[in-house]
Amino acid sequence: MTTEAIALRRLIDSSSSILITTHINPDGDAAGSSLALYHILCKMGKNVLFISPNEIPPSLHFLPGVDEYVPFNQNPDTLAERLQNTDLLFCLDYNTLSRTGDAMAELLRTFAGKKVLIDHHQQPDTDYAISFSDTSYCSTCELLFQVLSEAYPDLKWLTPDVATCLYTGILTDSGSFRFNTVQPRTHRAVATLLEAGAPHTAIHEAIFDQNRPERFRLMAVMLSHMTYLSHSVVYSWITEKEFLQSGADKEDSEGFVNMGLSIRGVKVSALFREEEGKVRISFRSKGEVDVNQYARTYFNGGGHRNAAGGTWYGTIQEAVKRFEETIFEVVPS
Ligand SMILES: [Mn+2]
Structure with a gap:
């Protein structure tokens, strides 16, 4: 296990109230990684909330747990209140707070607690307690899978719901496994997700066969x-x-x-x-x-x-x- 993964595990262990955030106009990778982590932390018994800057689009409403997030643009007060008693803030699939939009970024900047970055975009902010930032990953979902696999190697967290969310992010951010960021490890991760019950045919249909x-x-x-x-x-x-x-x-x-x-x-x-x-x-x-x-x-x-x-x-x-x-x-x- 890498030292960062051990540090992350300790940080999660010592936190009871956890907030997950992602970038504005969440795509499959942003929503998938956030909801996957949401499911995992809920199962650990954490008090966890996922706040997205705005709505997750209808094309992603098949994602398990999509009814449980809070869109900031509709409930700005929820974030302000929540930040008062948040132990740990996750920033998923974005490299700088401004990617959450002006109003949400302004509030997030007031947060003085510990922040964890998991992201694959270039030139990330640096004020994180732990930063998993790696542009060699095709998606935050694949990076999150890697980080979690190191932090919690028993894979007990990998439920069908989590596998569905992670598969969705890897699929969409890799252009259906075609971009040059796809590596052998990507397919190994996906193999594990299929073993865990990700319904890949249904996910493809839900994403690609919904044209109006x-x-x-x-x-x-x-x-x-x-x-x-x-x-x-x-x-x-x-x-x-x-x-x-x-x-x-x-x-x-x-x-x-x-x-x-x-x-x-x-x-x-x-x-x-x-x-x-x-x-x-x-x-x-x-x-x-x-x-x-x-x-x-x-x-x-x-x-x-x-x-x-x-x-x-x-x-x-x-x-x-x-x-x-x-x-x-x-x-x-
Ligand atoms: Mn992404």
């Missing part, structure tokens, strides 16, 4: 705008008006940016979405092309090497122009 017709209406718009900057760079955009007309919601556009990347020869795909006077941009890349650094440099964003996001404070046309002028600095034309 509005998604395809919006997809048609996105495809009609698809533009090739070169044989290796493609982008598209969706205006706020088009978005509203399609009847789609935010979730419906998930994965659109990956479609560009599935075109033969394409190394970078970008999607520009107009949203409340700003432009949200998603970047995806293949191989060595680093869109994390690119998004940081030009679009007030960041993320991972092959998957990053950013924000442009202006019009879509300006954002696209900026993209056209700069993208060939990171991708060979």
